[in-house]
Amino acid sequence: MALDFSLTDEQKQLQQLARRFAREQVAPVAKENDEQARVPWELVEQLYEIGLLNISVPEAAGGLGLGLVEEVIIGEELGWADMGFYTIPMASELGITPILLAGSEEQQKRFLGPLTERPSLASFALSEPGNGSDAAALRTRAVRDGDHYVISGTKMWISNAKEADFNVVFATLNPEMRHKGVIAIVVENDREGVSFNKIHGKMGQRAAPTYEIIYDDVRVPAENLLGDEQSGFKIAMLTLDKTRIPVAAGSVGVARRALDEAAKYALEREAFGRPIADFQAIQFKLANMKIGLETARIYTLYAAWLADRGDPAHISASAVAKAYASEIAFEAANEAIQTLGGYGYVNDFPVEKLLRDAKLNQIYEGTNEIQRIIIARDILRALK
Ligand SMILES: Cc1cc2nc3c(=O)[nH]c(=O)nc-3n(C[C@H](O)[C@H](O)[C@H](O)COP(=O)(O)OP(=O)(O)OC[C@H]3O[C@@H](n4cnc5c(N)ncnc54)[C@H](O)[C@@H]3O)c2cc1C
Secondary structure (H helix, E strand, C coil), rough: CCCCCCCCCCHHHHHHHHHHHHHHHHHHHHHHHHHHCCCCCHHHHHHHCCCCCCCCCHHHHHCCCHHHHHHHHHHHHHHHHHHHHHHHHHHHHHEEEEEEEHHEEEEEHHHHHHHHHHCCCCCEEEEEECCCCCCHCCCCCCEEEEEEEEEEEEEEEEEECCCCEEEEEECCCCCHHHHEEEEEEECCCCCCCCEECCCHHHHHCCCCCCCEEEEEEEEEEHHHHHHHCCCHHHHHHHHHHHHHHHHHHHHHHHHHHHHHHHHHHHCCEEEEEHHHHHHHHHHHHHHHHHHHHHHHHHHHHHHHHHHHHCCCHHHHHHHHHHHHHHHHHHHHHHHHHHHHHHHHHHHCCCCHHHHHHHHHHHHCCHHHHHHHHHHHHHHHHCCC
């Protein structure tokens, strides 16, 4: 009887709260925010007011200390309404996680405490113009100078970067040492020498802000270092092993929305004198969406449950969940467009946006090719 798929009463309440917020506040403005590439800060404020922002901040730092299962429950609902908007709180958790994993109690209070006192965000700066998947090839330099590090270099594609209080920056003490030379350090955005360029022209997820960050000899106190001088790369990888699970959750939300929109339309639209829902070709599309959605949801929750228990099996499971859920979401969006025919191709209906949004889930927090490398490594290691 140890196996139990039920949510607790608290988790059900969280789901209801997130669902209501997603339906009533996020979904109605998703099209407008997408069209205008507008960051809906008022929704971030409301998310904070209802207690769903930065939920992983520990109780000792003034937060709720919730786990990945709870993040997944919320993520599906927000992803259903607007994956672009969901990337904002999701990327904030991405910035919080390295501090949870490697920050001292004092650092957790100093950096995470303020995130619970007002609507505010964190962010995570690993990628650079010249490297993404090969993260150990990063070029942003950190030079020790007395009780400070001097950071210089350029980060690319950083979600929330400018809106956040701070970025967790990965920089190298010596590029030739590759991953062994990488440090993780918290760089507050109000330090001298930090500047941002907003990235325009994104295909989807246009409500989420994305930036290039330039660090021009930024002096950062050594007390902002997370872990030690050898542990930065490990911190980055341990973080992503967890935070790709919410990407899967958002993808489940996108897939559910695609199914909802396709099924509704199929019952209303008539062709050859009957609703297109009567045609088995359309029914099979809906059934296939359902198969993908249900399997992705249960597996994503499983990966989150493993991670919350500290089970190392979450490393491979989170890669499976992220790759699978983002692929079924893209496929569900594609099939929803096909179900709506010509109407699916224009933005009067929400399905073309689902496809544009879902594409990013196959790319960020490790492309799906990188997820397959992680999964294959796990399979082969077990046999050696
Ligand atoms: C909107 C957006 C938001 C983002 N937010 C953040 C953020 O907040 N913080 C952050 O640090 N980064 C962020 N990223 C960066 C993102 O994580 C990277 O884009 C991603 O990791 C891929 O890196 P890349 O773009 O450099 O592609 P590359 O690494 O150049 O890869 C190009 C292609 O080659 C493939 N490839 C590379 N290596 C291999 C290999 N060994 N085997 C097989 N295939 C391979 C890749 O899968 C991909 O298909 C964001 C990106 C976008 C677009």
